[in-house]
Amino acid sequence: MPESTPPFKPVRLKLLSENERTCGSCTACCTQLSISCLGKPAHVPCDHLSPSGCTNYKNRPTPCRGFTCLWLADQGKLFNDSHRPDKLGIMFSPSGKETTSLSINAHELTPNTIAKPEVQHTIDYLRQFFPVKILQHHLKHTANTSLPKAAQSLTKRAA
Ligand code: SF4
Numbered sequence: 128m129p130e131s132t133p134p135f136k137p138v139r140l141k142l143l144s145e146n147e148r149t150c151g152s153c154t155a156c157c158t159q160l161s162i163s164c165l166g167k168p169a170h171v172p173c174d175h176l177s178p179s180g181c182t183n184y185k186n187r188p189t190p191c192r193g194f195t196c197l198w199l200a201d202q203g204k205l206f207n208d209s210h211r212p213d214k215l216g217i218m219f220s221p222s223g224k225e226t227t228s229l230s231i232n233a234h235e236l237t238p239n240t241i242a243k244p245e246v247q248h249t250i251d252y253l254r255q256f257f258p259v260k261i262l263q264h265h266l267k268h269t270a271n272t273s274l275p276k277a278a279q280s281l282t283k284r285a286a
């Protein structure tokens with residue numbers, strides 16, 4: 128990978144995701160991010176999240192439709208398939224205006240992922256081009272909220 132070439136063109140971040148990669152079974156951003164129009168705090172599974180994905184997919188709000196993590200946007204230039212956020216344990220997301228003030232947030236999904244050499248290398252690489260903010264893991268789920276409401280109701284129905 129040439130050191131002087133950005134892994135992607137920031138202004139095309141969202142457009143890139145329209146091509147090959149799909150989220151598959153990853154739903155990391157549905158837990159990690161705060162979504163104010165849903166009243167959803169960060170680090171808590173969305174109420175619409177079920178074991179099979181979003182139960183409100185057709186009517187999901189604009190922030191959900193517009194979000195693209197770097198793994199999805201990258202299309203294999205920097206991240207391979209095993210780097211999908213739920214597999215690697217860290218989600219890189221764009222922050223700020225793509226054309227003028229893009230920075231990267233590194234959301235640690237599982238404890239100590241940040242210490243993995245491959246993650247450190249990725250952060251070092253990204254820092255050549257963008258400010259990278261590390262958001263360390265915060266496990267805020269409790270016994271009652273570890274499953275989102277949609278998943279809890281499915282579990283009850285199955286019982
Ligand atoms: S974190 Fe990325 S790959 Fe995972 S669901 Fe969100 S956009 Fe898709």
Ligand code: SF4
Binds near residue numbers: 182184
């Ligand atoms: S509404 Fe759907 S896409 Fe949006 S955060 Fe909730 S589960 Fe994810």
